[in-house]
Amino acid sequence: MRARDEARAARRASEFQAFVAGAGGRLLHTATLLTAEAPDDNPRARRLLTLALAHTYACWDRLRGEDPYDRARQYLATRFARSAWHRHGGPPPTGALALLTPQERLILVLRLYEGVGEEQVAALLGLPQERVHALCDRATATLLHPPRPPAANPAASGTAARTATP
Template sequence: MRERQADRQRRRAQEFEDFVAGAAGRLLHTATLFTAEPAEPAGANLRALRLLTAALAHTYAEWDRLRGDDPYDRTRQELVIRFARDAWRHHRPRGGLLERLTPQERLVLVLRLYEGVAEEQAAALLGLPAERVRAICTRAVGTMYAPPEPPEHPGRPGRPVARLLRGAR
């Protein structure tokens, strides 16, 4: 009896390790896009790594109950849930590619365009109407195509740089 249970545990651990070996890179990239962290040379963005680790731990805890469900979809769903729950912490600009977007816009854009999740599926995952997901995605794409706002001069807000230079003489 113990041998059978030990064998089942080993098989479960091996299945999970195989899943992580195949999916962890893409899931880490997704988590990095969610958090809008800049790409690190070693690929280890701390916040994204924590988010992914928590999502994978949840997937492992439910591994036996998946019963035919796609573990990648379940882990991605857990990433979305964990990021959305803590989104208020992830709104500060970090210098990443998607830093100009709100957390909700990042979620929708990454799910729809990077992950290729259907509009209806993304809406169900986020608990939003499909029309709202479409509008958020359109707004996010518009924001990404729009030229970035010029940085304000640290002296006085709204004061043109040319006037500052003239006044410095």
């Protein structure tokens, strides 16, 4: 009995290692896109990935035909959503997707990068499908046409510069 349990544990570990080798990079990239931080040093993305992989490993034996990548991605998305909705403090994101709200980022990454259908994203986030569609459209428009920073008033700048010189 003990030998059978050890063999099962070894098989489980081997299967999981193969899964991580094949999917770990893409899941890390997804986490990096979600956090909208620089990909080279992103502890939030690595933490999200670690939590998603730990959750997937914990339920590995119960997957029974379910795609482990889908399970890991789902946990990654819901964990990000919970932490982003309740996050206070810390440095703001600086990546290309930093213009988007966390919800817009999550929907855009799931829809466009991961290729998840609107119905699935809506079910995952508990939103109406129309809301997912609208948020995805708004996020795409924001990235295609980013808001311009307010132009500095040249007259005010010149006045300040003249009064500052002796």
